[in-house]
Amino acid sequence: MQDYDxxxxxxxxxxxNSTRKVRGAVLCDTSRGLFLLKEVSAPTGRILxxxxxxxxxxxxGYESVDYIEPNEEGEFVTTFEDGKNYMLRRWFKGRECDFRxxxxxxxxxxxxxxxxxxxxxxxxxxxxAEPLLHEYERHDRELRKxxxxxxxxxxxxxxxxxxxxxxxSMYQWAQIAGDLLVKSGYNKLYQKSIAKNCLTHxxxxxxxxxxxxxxxxxxxxxxxxxxxxxxxKQDIQVEDLYYFFRKVMExxxxxxxxxxxxLNAYSAICPLSDEEMExxxxxxxxxxxxxxxxNSYYHSNKAWISVKNVEKLNTAxxxxxxxxxxxxxxxxxxx
Numbered sequence: 001m002q003d004y005d006x007x008x009x010x011x012x013x014x015x016x017n018s019t020r021k022v023r024g025a026v027l028c029d030t031s032r033g034l035f036l037l038k039e040v041s042a043p044t045g046r047i048l049x050x051x052x053x054x055x056x057x058x059x060x061g062y063e064s065v066d067y068i069e070p071n072e073e074g075e076f077v078t079t080f081e082d083g084k085n086y087m088l089r090r091w092f093k094g095r096e097c098d099f100r101x102x103x104x105x106x107x108x109x110x111x112x113x114x115x116x117x118x119x120x121x122x123x124x125x126x127x128x129a130e131p132l133l134h135e136y137e138r139h140d141r142e143l144r145k146x147x148x149x150x151x152x153x154x155x156x157x158x159x160x161x162x163x164x165x166x167x168x169s170m171y172q173w174a175q176i177a178g179d180l181l182v183k184s185g186y187n188k189l190y191q192k193s194i195a196k197n198c199l200t201h202x203x204x205x206x207x208x209x210x211x212x213x214x215x216x217x218x219x220x221x222x223x224x225x226x227x228x229x230x231x232x233k234q235d236i237q238v239e240d241l242y243y244f245f246r247k248v249m250e251x252x253x254x255x256x257x258x259x260x261x262x263l264n265a266y267s268a269i270c271p272l273s274d275e276e277m278e279x280x281x282x283x284x285x286x287x288x289x290x291x292x293x294x295n296s297y298y299h300s301n302k303a304w305i306s307v308k309n310v311e312k313l314n315t316a317x318x319x320x321x322x323x324x325x326x327x328x329x330x331x332x333x334x335x
Contacts, residue, residue, distance in 0.1 A: 142294070242283040
């Protein structure tokens with residue numbers, strides 16, 4: 001254990017058995033189980049609201065979260081002598097959700113629905129999501145900006161050639177998603193969600209879903225804990241489902257059976273309304289992966305484009321046909 005780790009941990013009423021470095025944090029084995037020590041930059045008000053959310057979840061029977069442990073002075077943030085702030089969070093002996101295993105993806109979908117049923121509460125600070133139309137308009141502008149830049153290049157590589165070749169067809173998806181959004185009941189659904197104090201997790205992905213179960217003997221795995229609610233906000237709750245669902249579908253080539261089963265697993269606990277299904281359709285219609293790759297390219301070192309980035313772009317383009325079939329059959333969506 002490094003000296004600064006020891007000095008910070010001495011501020012807590014916990015006996016430390018051992019520590020080890022993990023992905024930007026220090027994992028602590030203690031007399032009270034596992035804890036994670038991590039630097040934090042969030043403002044105090046935000047952290048207090050996060051603690052309120054964790055308390056609300058626990059009150060309603062959902063205790064398997066990475067709650068923040070107060071130090072010996074009752075504070076949730078400990079400031080070290082170098083001026084940096086740290087938090088000690090409960091942790092778990094589990095593994096990340098395996099996106100290759102459908103059973104775990106269905107369990108994760110049901111787990112999200114359970115969270116959403118509870119995450120309807122008024123907190124001290126509740127950041128609201130950016131209106132979706134503003135986001136789409138901003139992304140559209142960024143896509144056009146990348147196209148202008150690529151067109152102006154005198155020497156174009158494999159990435160730039162593929163981007164320009166498929167830009168119009170991908171941008172068509174963006175325009176259709178925007179048109180559907182304007183004509184939809186999005187504003188009403190958004191206002192209803194705000195009125196009901198609906199909160200989203202903000203980053204519900206397999207990294208933040210910890211599983212239990214015996215991998216060696218093949219025992220059925222279940223949800224051990226949900227972590228990292230730090231980006232929670234007021235929003236339409238199925239935004240979380242969209243975020244998780246899209247990432248899974250991209251990794252599974254938009255397999256209809258898996259997608260349908262995931263939607264059913266969620267809806268069995270938290271039924272999806274027609275308005276929410278429409279919202280999912282509009283979110284999934286937008287070429288998010290194509291925009292993300294293009295935006296990352298624009299802000300990177302363009303003198304050297306990695307093979308991996310070219311592969312990502314080609315995969316996003318190639319999957320469009322699979323996505324179109326999926327959208328037609330699951331959401332009755334047509335270009």
